[in-house]
Amino acid sequence: MDSDIxxxxxxxxxxxxxxxxxxxxxxxxxxxxxxAMLATMLISLKALDQAGELLAKARNLFPTDIxxxxxxxxxxxxxxxxxxxxxxxxxxxxxxxxxxxxxxMLALSYQQAxxxxxxxxFALTAHELAPKQTDAALLAADLLLAVQAFDAAADILKPLLxxxxxxxxxxxxxxxxxxxxxxxxxxxxxxQLDPKGYDQKASAVADINRFLKLQEGHDGQx
Numbered sequence: 001m002d003s004d005i006x007x008x009x010x011x012x013x014x015x016x017x018x019x020x021x022x023x024x025x026x027x028x029x030x031x032x033x034x035x036a037m038l039a040t041m042l043i044s045l046k047a048l049d050q051a052g053e054l055l056a057k058a059r060n061l062f063p064t065d066i067x068x069x070x071x072x073x074x075x076x077x078x079x080x081x082x083x084x085x086x087x088x089x090x091x092x093x094x095x096x097x098x099x100x101x102x103x104x105m106l107a108l109s110y111q112q113a114x115x116x117x118x119x120x121x122f123a124l125t126a127h128e129l130a131p132k133q134t135d136a137a138l139l140a141a142d143l144l145l146a147v148q149a150f151d152a153a154a155d156i157l158k159p160l161l162x163x164x165x166x167x168x169x170x171x172x173x174x175x176x177x178x179x180x181x182x183x184x185x186x187x188x189x190x191x192q193l194d195p196k197g198y199d200q201k202a203s204a205v206a207d208i209n210r211f212l213k214l215q216e217g218h219d220g221q222x
Contacts, residue, residue, distance in 0.1 A: 021038040038054060039068075042054065067098070082110075111143065158172065
């Protein structure tokens with residue numbers, strides 16, 4: 001039943017899924033997983049007031065439930081309270097079922113909190129735990145690019161190239177180019193597969209490069 005609700009939600013049938021999740025809680029009010037499922041859907045829809053109320057009620061009923069603690073981390077992250085989110089996700093890494101997701105979210109939380117070294121450490125761990133998981137690989141690669149570890153970033157993404165995902169191809173092409181190699185093939189392929197996404201990413205990279213050049217100019221004047 002719960003899987004059907006999540007499937008409907010992921011298919012964009014949000015209202016239908018929310019109603020079904022409420023009924024699921026009414027049918028099994030002592031099942032914390034159902035509270036966590038509904039709260040997560042509300043967070044995804046940015047209905048944070050409703051999610052917060054539900055989460056407070058659920059955590060009062062089930063104070064030690066690990067899935068509700070993970071959901072509390074998602075709620076804190078959605079509110080941009082990244083230190084609180086990191087604290088929740090760190091606790092959830094002890095659970096074998098949540099360890100992968102919690103590690104990835106912990107890396108994201110540290111990245112958003114402006115702690116890139118911690119973010120990179122946990123992103124690399126998240127990638128090691130799930131080497132085929134695209135989001136973890138991309139996060140690790142982006143953080144490696146930020147510290148100019150271009151070859152390491154490319155190495156992480158190379159095994160995923162056959163999936164032909166535009167983000168993977170773009171970032172891999174950028175890593176090769178930054179390392180002084182020819183990444184044009186992958187950049188071109190990314191552009192063909194997702195022209196709009198390519199333009200957005202290319203614009204962001206150009207903005208970063210312009211900023212760095214300005215900084216270099218100011219350093220030279222000083």
